[in-house]
Amino acid sequence: MPxxxxxxxxxxxxxxxxxxxxxxxxxxxEFPALNLDERxxxxxxxxxxxxxxxxxxxxxxxxxGYRICHEMVDLVEARSRVNPDKVDLSKPDYTTDVLIIGGxxxxxxxxxxAQEQGxxxxxxxxxxxxxxxxxxxxxxxxxxxxxxxxxxxxxYLDIMGGGHxxxxxxxxxxxxxxxxxxxxxxxxxxxxFSKFEDGTLKTMHGGGTSRKRMHFAADITGAEMMRTVRxxxxxxxxxxxxxxxxxxVELIMNDKGACAGAVLYNMETAEYLVIKxxxxxxxxxxxxxxxVQNFMTTNHYGATADGIVMAYRAGVPLCFLHTIxxxxxxxxxxxxxxxxxxxxxxxxxxxxxxxxDGNQFVFEREPRDVEAACIIRECVNVNKGVPTxxxxxxxxxxxxxxxxxxxxxxxxKEFPGKHILFSRxxxxxxxxxxxxxxxxxxxxxxxxxxxxxxxxIPGFYVAGExxxxxxxxxRLMGNSLLDIMVYxxxxxxxxxxxxxxxxxxxxxxxxxxxKYHQEIDESGIETDRISPMLLPDYTLEHVKAKQYxxxxxxxxx
Amino acid sequence: xxxxxxxxxKVPEVAEELVPIYIMGKKYEVPASLTIMKAMxxxxxxxxxxxxxxxxxxxxxxxxxxxxxxxxxxVGLACQTVVEADMYLTQIPFxxxxxxxxxxxxxxxxxxxxxxxxxxxxxxxACNACTKVCPMDIPVMDYVAAIKQGNLxxxxxxxxxxxxxxxxxxxxxxxxxxxxxxQMVRRLVGAKIAVPSPHVDKQVAAIKSGHYDEALKExxxxxxxxxxxxxxxxxxxxxxxxxxxxxxxxxxxxxxSWEPDDKYALLEDAR
Numbered sequence: 001m002p003x004x005x006x007x008x009x010x011x012x013x014x015x016x017x018x019x020x021x022x023x024x025x026x027x028x029x030e031f032p033a034l035n036l037d038e039r040x041x042x043x044x045x046x047x048x049x050x051x052x053x054x055x056x057x058x059x060x061x062x063x064x065g066y067r068i069c070h071e072m073v074d075l076v077e078a079r080s081r082v083n084p085d086k087v088d089l090s091k092p093d094y095t096t097d098v099l100i101i102g103g104x105x106x107x108x109x110x111x112x113x114a115q116e117q118g119x120x121x122x123x124x125x126x127x128x129x130x131x132x133x134x135x136x137x138x139x140x141x142x143x144x145x146x147x148x149x150x151x152x153x154x155x156y157l158d159i160m161g162g163g164h165x166x167x168x169x170x171x172x173x174x175x176x177x178x179x180x181x182x183x184x185x186x187x188x189x190x191x192x193f194s195k196f197e198d199g200t201l202k203t204m205h206g207g208g209t210s211r212k213r214m215h216f217a218a219d220i221t222g223a224e225m226m227r228t229v230r231x232x233x234x235x236x237x238x239x240x241x242x243x244x245x246x247x248x249v250e251l252i253m254n255d256k257g258a259c260a261g262a263v264l265y266n267m268e269t270a271e272y273l274v275i276k277x278x279x280x281x282x283x284x285x286x287x288x289x290x291x292v293q294n295f296m297t298t299n300h301y302g303a304t305a306d307g308i309v310m311a312y313r314a315g316v317p318l319c320f321l322h323t324i325x326x327x328x329x330x331x332x333x334x335x336x337x338x339x340x341x342x343x344x345x346x347x348x349x350x351x352x353x354x355x356x357d358g359n360q361f362v363f364e365r366e367p368r369d370v371e372a373a374c375i376i377r378e379c380v381n382v383n384k385g386v387p388t389x390x391x392x393x394x395x396x397x398x399x400x401x402x403x404x405x406x407x408x409x410x411x412x413k414e415f416p417g418k419h420i421l422f423s424r425x426x427x428x429x430x431x432x433x434x435x436x437x438x439x440x441x442x443x444x445x446x447x448x449x450x451x452x453x454x455x456x457i458p459g460f461y462v463a464g465e466x467x468x469x470x471x472x473x474x475r476l477m478g479n480s481l482l483d484i485m486v487y488x489x490x491x492x493x494x495x496x497x498x499x500x501x502x503x504x505x506x507x508x509x510x511x512x513x514x515k516y517h518q519e520i521d522e523s524g525i526e527t528d529r530i531s532p533m534l535l536p537d538y539t540l541e542h543v544k545a546k547q548y549x550x551x552x553x554x555x556x557x
Numbered sequence: 558x559x560x561x562x563x564x565x566x567k568v569p570e571v572a573e574e575l576v577p578i579y580i581m582g583k584k585y586e587v588p589a590s591l592t593i594m595k596a597m598x599x600x601x602x603x604x605x606x607x608x609x610x611x612x613x614x615x616x617x618x619x620x621x622x623x624x625x626x627x628x629x630x631x632v633g634l635a636c637q638t639v640v641e642a643d644m645y646l647t648q649i650p651f652x653x654x655x656x657x658x659x660x661x662x663x664x665x666x667x668x669x670x671x672x673x674x675x676x677x678x679x680x681x682x683a684c685n686a687c688t689k690v691c692p693m694d695i696p697v698m699d700y701v702a703a704i705k706q707g708n709l710x711x712x713x714x715x716x717x718x719x720x721x722x723x724x725x726x727x728x729x730x731x732x733x734x735x736x737x738x739x740q741m742v743r744r745l746v747g748a749k750i751a752v753p754s755p756h757v758d759k760q761v762a763a764i765k766s767g768h769y770d771e772a773l774k775e776x777x778x779x780x781x782x783x784x785x786x787x788x789x790x791x792x793x794x795x796x797x798x799x800x801x802x803x804x805x806x807x808x809x810x811x812x813x814s815w816e817p818d819d820k821y822a823l824l825e826d827a828r
Contacts, residue, residue, distance in 0.1 A: 028810055036798065131609040131617060145757045147827025149816050152764060153772040154804060161801040165794050166784045169777040177773070180760040187754065189661070190744025192713065199752035200813060200828075210804045212811070218717065223614055227721065228747070231740050235658055245605060267605050300615075301608045322784070336592050336639060340612045350809055416718055420693070421613055424637055473784060535603070543601040 002426035004389055007333075007435070013358035014396050014433050021352055021360065022404050031352070033363040039370045046373040046381065048438075049323050054293050059523045061516070062317040071290040072321060075309050078529035079517060081249045082263055082272055084510035089252065092261065092276035092508075094243075096122040097499040098492070099262060099277035101248040101307065104132025105222070106464025106484035107283035108229045110492030111240050114281075117496035121240045122275060123233075124264050126247035126284075126302045126534065130230045133285050133300050133465065134484060137222030138343035138417065140214035141485070142478035143179035145201060150211040152176035159479060162208040162367045163444075163472025166320070171470040174451040175479070175486050182485040183215060191228040193217050205348045206477035208367040214478045219343055219415045222481055246273065247306060247534055250513060251280065251314045251460070254506030259314065259460035261508065267534070276508060278499035279459040281491045282307045283484075286443035286465040289536040296339030297440035298327055306532035307466040311447050313516045316455050319468040320445025325475055328353075328371035330439025332394035334425045339439050342397060342418060344368070344477040349414070350405060352398045354433075355384035369474045372438035379437070386435060394435035403430045442480060444471050453491030459498055461491040576642035593620055593635040593646060606650035613637040616722035619692065622646035632724055634692050652723045654734030657741070666749025668707035675738045678705055680731035687725035687735055693718050697725045697735050704742055712739065713746040756828055763824050772822035776800065 003011065024030075034042065044050055055067045058076055098114045100107045103125030111121045123129065144150040155176035160167055183201070187193065193215050194202040203212045217224035233240050245267050252261040252274065261276040284307030288299025297303070312318060329342040347353070347364040353371075355361050355378055362374040375395050379385030385393030403410050411430040412419045422429045445468035453461040464484040471479060520527075544550065575586040578596060585600040594608060609617030618635035622644045635648060657674035664670050672678060678701065687697035700715040716739035726734040763769070779793040805817045817823070 025809075028808060030809070036802070127606075127609060128617060131615055135615045136610045136612055145754075145760050147756065147760045147763060147824030149807065149823065151760075151772070151822045151824065152769050153776065153822035156773060156776055157797075157801050157804055160781075160797060164784070165782045165797055165801075167781060169781055173773050173777055177764055177769070180757055180764060184757050184761050187757065188748055190746070190748035192717070192743055192747040192751070195752065195754060196813070197752070199754045200756060201754050205807070205809065211807045211817075220614065220718070223720070227740060228744060231744060232661060234656060235661055237658055298612070300610050301604070320784075335590060336595075336637075417614065420718075421637065472781075535605070537603065538595075538598045539601060539603060540599060543599075547601075 003432060006389065007386070010356060010386055011432055013356070014354055014398055017354065017358040018398065018401050018404065021398070022401055025350055025405065031360045031363045034366060034370060039366070042373045042377060043369060046377040047369055048293055048295065048326060051293070055322070059525055060519045061312050062315055066318065066322070068321045069292045069324065071292050072287065072305060072308070074529060075290070075305055075531040075533060076312050077520065077525050078309070078527060078531035079520065080313070080513045081265065081530050081532070084513045087263060087272060087274065087510060089274055089508040089510065091274070093273040094122060094275045096120050096275065096277050098279050098281065098495050099124065099275050100281045100283060100492070101262060102132070102283035102285060102464070103129040103242060103244070104283065104285055104464065104484065105134030105226055105229065105481065106285070106488035107281065108226070108233050109485050109488030110281045110283060110463050110495065111233055112229060112236070113489045113492035114496035115236050115239045117493060117500060119496035119499050122277070123240065123242045124246050124248055124262065124275065125242065125244055126267070126306070128244050129233070129242045130226050131300060131302060132226065133303060134222045134226045134481065136298065136300060136341065137481050138219045138341060139206065139345040139348070140204070140216035140221045140478045141183070141225070141481040142206065142209070142213050142476070143183045143215060143482060144176065144211070144213050145180045145183055145215070146203065146211070146213070150213050152179070154210055155179065155213065158209050159471070159476060162476035163474050165472070167472030168469035170451040174490070175470055175483060178486040178490070179482055182482065182489070185489070186225060186228065186485070189228050189232050191217065191225055204345065205365060206344055207347065207365050207371060208476045214348065216345065219345060219417045225481060225485070247532070248310060249306070249532055249534070250510065251310050252276070252508050252510060253314060253512055255509055256504045256506035258458040258504055258506065260506065265534070278503040279461065279495040281453070281461045281463055281495045282311055282447065282466055283463045283488065284466050288440045291536070292324055292440055295326065295438070295440045296330060298330055298339060298341035299440065302535065304533040304536060305443070306534065308446060309532045311455075311460070314457060314460070314512050316457060316460070317448045318445065319448050320473060321443070321468065323444045323473040324440065325368055325442035325444050326372040326438040327441030328368055328375055328438050329397055329436040331434065332392055332437040333388040333390060333435045335390050336425065337421060340421070341439070341441065342434055342436055343415070346397060346399055346402070346415070349402055351402055354396045354398055356386045357384060367474060367476060375438055388435060392437070394437045396433040397436045398433045399429045400431055400433060442475055444468070444473060444475055451490070453487055453494050459503065461495045463487040463491040576640060578640050578643070579645040581647050582645065587640055589640065589642070591640055593633065593638050593640055594618060596640045597635070607635065607648040611636045614720055616720035617650065619649045619722040619724045620646055621649060621724070630690070632690050632692050634722070649724065649727060652727050654723060654726045654737060656734065656737040659741070664745060664749070666709070666745045668704065668709055671704055671709070671738065671741060671745070674741060675733070677731055677733045678738065681705070681733065682730050684730050686728040686730065690724045690728045692722065692724065693720055695719055700739060701733070701735060704738065709742050709746050710750060713743045716743065759827050760824065768824065769822055
């Protein structure tokens with residue numbers, strides 16, 4: 001639905017300040033950026049991560065005592081979906097060299113590289129192949145491909161600064177060094193990054209970048225990357241099989257302590273299936289659908305932290321899960337689009353954030369956590385938020401100023417996806433600004449792993465958002481599409497080499513699940529929760545009240 | 558069972574008008590402002606198939622519907638389309654489609670290769686049903702025509718916003734799966750037809766030769782900050798912060814000719 005008259009009135013205030021803001025921009029002037037101390041101050045006061053009542057200690061497992069959000073603790077302090085005594089491990093339903101859990105960008109690039117090593121690969125995925133946050137990433141992929149002004153060194157510094165200098169140096173170094181090769185690889189597979197006529201790739205800024213190194217494919221960068229690698233996986237159908245609507249729900253180990261497969265759950269037939277594999281790559285992505293602190297999310301329907309749960313039960317430690325990334329700009333109105341991501345590329349291109357009076361209150365290219373905290377402060381503390389008809393507050397993202405700066409039609413041409421989305425609601429974002437508020441976006445932390453993709457469990461590799469440490473306490477824009485490709489490729493390759501050369505065969509077992517259950521009982525946790533969650537449940541109370549059998553274990557409800 | 562998230566569960570707080578919709582022929586009363594996806598969840602459905610990104614880009618939730626007394630077939634993405642009173646709808650979560658398997662290393666980027674992989678292209682009757690059914694407003698018939706004319710670049714451009722929901726394939730008189738053909742075309746254009754980007758190869762070669770290793774080694778040696786013991790490596794972290802703060806920022810207004818004054822850890826002849 002179009003903006004109601006109340007908002008149209010307020011938009012006039014944005015229009016009133018726009019010419020001066022555009023002039024300032026054209027003259028090279030910017031709203032002053034915060035220094036490191038000021039950043040720290042606003043984060044400590046207004047970022048959702050700092051709310052102590054939002055988290056609690058984990059009582060069991062390798063990270064006992066670690067304080068993270070309740071929603072995640074609920075999942076790790078829960079029982080398996082399967083009774084280990086009931087699963088027949090002696091007759092696997094599938095056997096393969098490399099099992100990849102998750103069919104997004106990380107899993108698919110891992111599959112391609114594993115196949116190139118000569119391995120047979122199975123991708124097990126919860127929804128369809130390619131249904132993942134990768135598909136939704138809009139803004140771009142960072143890589144220092146322009147040696148005359150940029151290099152892995154500057155990329156490294158930017159990543160560390162964005163992550164509050166807490167990142168794992170080896171993971172960061174590998175990420176920045178492998179980045180240009182990932183761009184080369186994607187181009188060679190036919191990914192259509194935006195280019196100038198002479199072939200130079202177009203690049204722009206993102207929050208926290210010192211050089212313009214964000215490569216993009218219009219405003220559907222992730223979708224273009226995902227559909228390209230997926231298409232190539234489909235060409236290699238003899239070696240890469242995909243099992244859809246069958247999420248893994250538990251890892252299988254062998255009696256030598258190595259990872260040796262997984263139990264899948266066919267969501268359509270409610271069967272549990274056993275896959276025996278020589279090595280496993282965990283690429284299940286993130287957890288936005290946990291709706292931490294009731295925030296809306298930009299994430300895919302399946303982003304429910306399954307990989308964290310399975311690997312934690314098997315003994316892989318967690319790191320950096322005490323921070324979660326809130327994307328500064330999610331749609332807060334119209335309600336139908338609530339939570340949907342508005343790419344940082346708008347701010348990268350120079351669109352200002354302005355309050356109810358039409359005034360700027362923050363530099364539009366602060367790192368994401370700082371930007372989000374400043375928006376929350378403006379709404380809850382300064383009280384200059386824009387009231388929405390749904391009783392919430394938002395901030396204007398002044399997209400029309402881009403048309404003023406770069407010519408009429410710029411927004412429509414450069415942001416076709418978002419332009420169509422809003423036009424469905426009767427809003428032309430080349431003419432009217434967007435109403436935004438921070439939204440759950442990225443799981444900064446995850447499973448501990450090394451820069452060769454390996455973990456403390458032999459035969460078990462990690463790639464993408466499910467891993468932690470690369471981004472420290474905060475990820476910069478454009479480094480997640482990069483992360484999934486860099487570590488997808490590395491993990492796929494190394495998992496295949498392990499499968500072909502180093503694997504230690506042994507008897508399959510789910511003993512780790514039995515031990516975990518025992519630990520739950522001994523810790524005094526009283527719960528009938530089971531996990532992984534698999535899918536969020538949006539059933540309303542009036543329906544739920546009549547679903548008498550919905551609580552039975554083993555049903556999805 | 559798991560405690561589950563609640564944020565999207567909420568019924569709109571203001572008392573809202575309910576409208577009847579018919580999900581696969583069965584009547585439900587739902588709030589008038591909801592999208593089809595949220596309306597089905599309001600009615601009590603829990604998605605396994607037919608929901609994906611919930612943001613209009615993944616193509617999982619293609620939906621067809623009709624309204625009483627109107628012969629037109631209407632389409633939309635369930636996550637993006639607001640319900641209408643009396644609509645009769647079904648989702649099409651899957652539709653069988655022919656996808657040619659080809660060896661990527663062997664293709665050269667010629668139209669004939671697309672013709673060979675998908676000879677059904679030439680069965681197109683130009684009925685335009687594909688374009689009419691596309692929820693992304695892509696001129697499907699036009700890109701099919703461009704492919705037939707050998708203009709792969711035009712086809713790639715016209716099909717760029719395709720989310721591969723498959724609705725075009727459900728309506729095609731020629732029984733094509735247009736979106737798979739367009740995917741092959743876009744890949745050929747991206748890798749084999751578009752102008753190459755030599756600056757990428759130069760940078761990859763420089764990295765592989767170890768050109769930046771010394772600079773990276775120095776900065777890595779400064780280590781990292783333990784979030785739970787922030788003073789442990791303070792001296793080094795202060796040095797790291799100093800490097801971070803003094804790194805030269807490229808201004809917003811630069812074009813491709815810009816180069817920083819500080820040439821440390823850069824590459825000569827990189828263009």
